[in-house]
Amino acid sequence: MTTELSSTTLDDLLDRARKDYEALAGRGLSLDLTRGKPAPAQLDLSDDLLSLPGGRRSAADGTDVRNYGGLQGLAELREIFSGVLQVPVAQLLAAGNSSLELMHDCLVHALLSRVPGADSRWVDQERIAFLCPVPGYDRHFALCERFGIDMIPVPMTGSGPDMDVVERLVAEDASVKGIWCVPKYSNPDGTCYSDETVARLAAMGTAAPDFRVFWDNAYAAHHLTDEQVEIADLLAACEAAGNPDRVFVFGSTSKITLAGAGVAFFGASAANVQWLLGNNAKRSIGPDKVNQLRHVLFLRDADGVRAHMERQRALLQPKFEAVQRILEAELGGTGLATWTHPKGGYFVSLEVADGCAKEVVRRAAGAGIVLTPAGATHPYGDDPRDALIRIAPSYPTLEELEQAILGLTACVRLVGYEQRSTEA
Numbered sequence: 001m002t003t004e005l006s007s008t009t010l011d012d013l014l015d016r017a018r019k020d021y022e023a024l025a026g027r028g029l030s031l032d033l034t035r036g037k038p039a040p041a042q043l044d045l046s047d048d049l050l051s052l053p054g055g056r057r058s059a060a061d062g063t064d065v066r067n068y069g070g071l072q073g074l075a076e077l078r079e080i081f082s083g084v085l086q087v088p089v090a091q092l093l094a095a096g097n098s099s100l101e102l103m104h105d106c107l108v109h110a111l112l113s114r115v116p117g118a119d120s121r122w123v124d125q126e127r128i129a130f131l132c133p134v135p136g137y138d139r140h141f142a143l144c145e146r147f148g149i150d151m152i153p154v155p156m157t158g159s160g161p162d163m164d165v166v167e168r169l170v171a172e173d174a175s176v177k178g179i180w181c182v183p184k185y186s187n188p189d190g191t192c193y194s195d196e197t198v199a200r201l202a203a204m205g206t207a208a209p210d211f212r213v214f215w216d217n218a219y220a221a222h223h224l225t226d227e228q229v230e231i232a233d234l235l236a237a238c239e240a241a242g243n244p245d246r247v248f249v250f251g252s253t254s255k256i257t258l259a260g261a262g263v264a265f266f267g268a269s270a271a272n273v274q275w276l277l278g279n280n281a282k283r284s285i286g287p288d289k290v291n292q293l294r295h296v297l298f299l300r301d302a303d304g305v306r307a308h309m310e311r312q313r314a315l316l317q318p319k320f321e322a323v324q325r326i327l328e329a330e331l332g333g334t335g336l337a338t339w340t341h342p343k344g345g346y347f348v349s350l351e352v353a354d355g356c357a358k359e360v361v362r363r364a365a366g367a368g369i370v371l372t373p374a375g376a377t378h379p380y381g382d383d384p385r386d387a388l389i390r391i392a393p394s395y396p397t398l399e400e401l402e403q404a405i406l407g408l409t410a411c412v413r414l415v416g417y418e419q420r421s422t423e424a
């Protein structure tokens with residue numbers, strides 16, 4: 001092996017990569033690795049929801065779920081998710097089917113009506129900016145773009161955003177009003193925030209009195225290994241640090257039950273909850289409580305959620321293992337790429353040589369493998385190093401996924417060796 005490698009010239013490697021790519025392109029593949037959607041087999045796990053609530057009309061407290069009202073959402077569902085999302089039941093809202101919608105609404109409400117602690121509405125302030133840990137979730141960045149909120153990238157580390165940078169930026173600039181955080185199994189690099197990161201987010205001094213952490217705990221229960229990572233409780237830490245209103249917690253069952261027909265949650269201090277409820281009272285006469293009730297009947301309790309997530313894991317883990325296996329077999333030791341080894345969540349982040357990500361994605365598309373556009377993991381779609389590619393293994397079948405990742409590695413070799421040969 002060693003002798004073979006040392007006698008192999010760059011020309012040979014490039015030659016082989018070109019042949020592999022030609023063969024790949026000739027196979028007429030049509031594979032999609034773009035979005036972190038649950039596969040149909042994962043959705044099938046929640047098929048019972050389709051026949052629930054099975055004629056039941058009332059919630060535990062006698063509320064007729066078919067009617068208007070109950071803006072807070074069903075208490076028995078909030079009880080089930082209180083522990084998962086680390087929010088006391090009384091401070092947790094169960095809402096519609098999408099947490100992204102709640103994040104959108106929180107931004108709109110903050111722009112148009114003062115959040116607790118604010119001197120004025122965000123829309124009346126000259127400039128509003130959010131810190132965006134990178135790599136991050138493109139839909140967070142799209143919300144900022146939509147509302148004219150400036151984005152300031154902050155590098156991610158293995159334990160969350162670089163807190164030295166965060167602390168400096170929030171301390172010196174009152175127009176910095178928030179930070180996007182996916183604290184557990186983050187999208188896209190799988191990072192889990194350390195206890196120290198959580199403590200510093202809670203305690204840091206902010207120039208803006210109305211600064212908010214948008215704590216998008218989308219993958220709170222989404223483990224892929226026996227090591228079930230737990231993160232520190234930011235809401236409690238904020239309260240203990242004397243900053244009770246600092247955090248908005250978001251979560252949903254989109255990747256627990258049905259991605260398009262789950263339930264989303266919002267948690268925060270009592271003052272923040274009142275603020276959102278007051279604003280939402282203008283927007284809706286109440287959430288879909290029939291959906292909330294069927295989730296209660298289906299999941300039953302926190303143990304029910306855990307058991308269900310084990311069934312999800314049984315479907316997802318082999319896919320994530322296949323990604324690791326193929327990346328290691330094809331790219332290990334080449335120096336062409338590094339990648340993350342997430343213990344949960346929905347994504348693997350692949351880092352190629354600077355200046356190569358867009359070209360890899362273009363070549364893959366040319367061979368029928370559609371990837372998330374390079375740059376999507378950065379504000380304004382601009383990865384200054386052009387090095388990151390997000391892999392979403394959940395949706396394709398295991399066989400399709402294996403073909404797609406193998407194809408992707410051929411593209412990485414082709415583009416990487418082409419770059420090396422032009423530099424040589």
Ligand code: PMP
Pocket residue numbers: 036097098099100101137182187216218251252253254259264
């Ligand atoms: N946040 C993150 C970090 C996500 O990855 C996703 C789904 N890709 C969402 C939110 C969307 O959540 P929901 O379906 O509840 O709107």
